[in-house]
Amino acid sequence: MSFLKKTKNTDELVDTVFSLSETAKKDFEPTTVNATIGTLYDENGQLFAFDSVFAPYDEIPHTVKAAYASAFKGNENYRQAILKWVFQDKKVQFKKEVIATPGGTGAVALAFSNFLEAGQTVLIPEIAWPVYQLMASEHNLKAVYYSLFEENHFNLNGLKKLILEQLPSNDKFLLVINDPCQNPTGYSLSLSEWQELVSFLNSLPKDKHIILLNDVAYMDYTFHSDGRAFLEVWNELDHNILALIAYSCSKSFTSYGMRLGALLMLHQKQEVVDAVLHVMDKQARSLWSNISNSGMENIANILIHPEAYLKEKDLAVQLLKKRADLFMQQADACGLRYYPFKEGFFLTLVCDEKREAYHQALIKHHIYCALVPKGIRIALCSLPLVKIDGLAKRLKEIQGEL
Ligand SMILES: Cc1ncc(COP(=O)(O)O)c(C=O)c1O
Structure with missing residues (x-):
């Protein structure tokens, strides 16, 4: 027993x-x-x-540090600041919602726990952050691994083949991408690779539900590419695809221990993102309640004048x-x-x-x-x-x- x-x-x-x-x-x-x-x-x-992160943090009054956040889904100024920071100049036409999470881990965890029933399939890169595998096993999901490279580029053919093989036995699946600056390889998908992936996902039968999660934990450390360029390609996503972005303040703001992050949800319909947010808001309330009030205030303030x-x-x-x-x-x-x-x-x-x-x-x-x-x-x-x-x-x- x-x-x-x-x-x-x-x-x-x-x-x-x-x-x-x-x-x-x-x-x-x-x-x-x-x-x-x-x-x-x-x-x-x-x-x-x-210094640009921790000098202002030290100025935050103790009462703000002591206080609860103003909402379980995160302080409004933080939520809006993260949306603006992640999208920057990109024209994203979808309806959007966002929930504050404890780090990028919290954001990815929300995606793993709310869409698939036990036994349903999550597609994970074969060379990846090991926590995806742990989360899949914690939620009793079937983890299927896609090969990352064909010669010296992303193995789109392999991924397409794998999805087509999985399709007959799956009405729904979660596809995890960790881009740009993938952990652990340092690969970033090119714009044309993103375009090809999106048009392939759009070509799948419309009765299949697809949750596309991009874990952008290292998004702010690109050397050459525009780490946000995929967002405009995502405008093409069809109505049977829900797009999620797991954002982490850990690397971006050298704030690993502050446990700040966010999950962004994008879809053509407001009612879809509203429903997802309501579900996650309750999950947050029941799991971690709210995240650091002063941490959120600090990031929101830094992003007003980020120079x-x-x-x-x-x-x-x-x-x-x-x-x-x-x-x-x-x-x-x-x-x-x-x-x-x-x-x-x-x-x-x-x-x-x-x-x-x-x-x-x-x-x-x-x-x-x-x-x-x-x-x-x-x-x-x-x-x-x-x-x-x-x-x-x-x-x-x-x-x-x-
Ligand atoms: C690929 C990837 N995703 C997400 C995270 C989550 O980071 P955190 O929860 O510290 O924000 C990490 C951290 O190492 C990572 O490497």
Whole structure:
């Protein structure tokens, strides 16, 4: 007999990245490289905490910090500020709603918990943030993994084929995309890839309900592409498709611990987004009630005059780009293979066979990286240039020893 529900998995939560990072922190060899940490660090090994975010936060009165938020769906100024910030200059014709969530995780979790019945299908990238898989299993969903790449571009053909295979046994499915700056590969879909995906989804039978979720956790760290360009392509989405955007303030505002995010819902009809919002508002009330009042006030205020924040974030983006350029230049020179990288926090080495042995061999050589499906993730976001210089060559040499 168990006190728990029959469907609950009693295995301990294993966060291998976190535990490996702790091991790396105790390894004081001069050659140690800790490429596990998924948060942004500066060149001196300090966590970035933007002054433009935390100086105004320190000015917030204690009573505002102590107070409950003014609504379970989030403070009105925060909700409007997030809508404006996410859409910026994009003309989005759909009706829109938004709910404040504890981080991007809260937003993604709302999407996983409210649309599919147990056993229904969620399509997840094969190389992805592992929490999608955990959420699928928590909600007893059937996780089906789509291959991400065909040669050096997004594997649209593979995704289309997989959806067509799933269609006869599914009246509804949730499709998860994590774009731009995908975790862990650093890929971003091109505008034409988005267009092709949208026209394919529109070509499916209209009695199928599709929930399209884009997790834009790294949206504000693009190097080249306009991370918001997909929004105008989404204007074409048909009425049988509900579009969701999971936004996170964690990376955008170096506010991981503040637990701020939002889920945006878009559809042609107001009654559809209203119904979704009402359901989520009640779920929020019953799960976490409301999120940080002062955190929301701070973000809403920063976004009224974002100039100082934009300047500071821009410097961080330039630094990330420098790190990525150095790594790729040296990887290309020694023939170290990595998945098509465009921008963002992470890059992933191509490594399928002997992946675990390679990962262990790297640890023996004091190089700590995250093991991901079909690869090894390098967290450029937390590696100073001095640690990146020469890393590709070492990674290649260790590959040769296997
Ligand atoms: C792909 C992806 N989505 C969502 C999140 C959620 O972040 P948070 O809940 O800290 O905002 C993360 C964080 O690592 C992520 O990598």
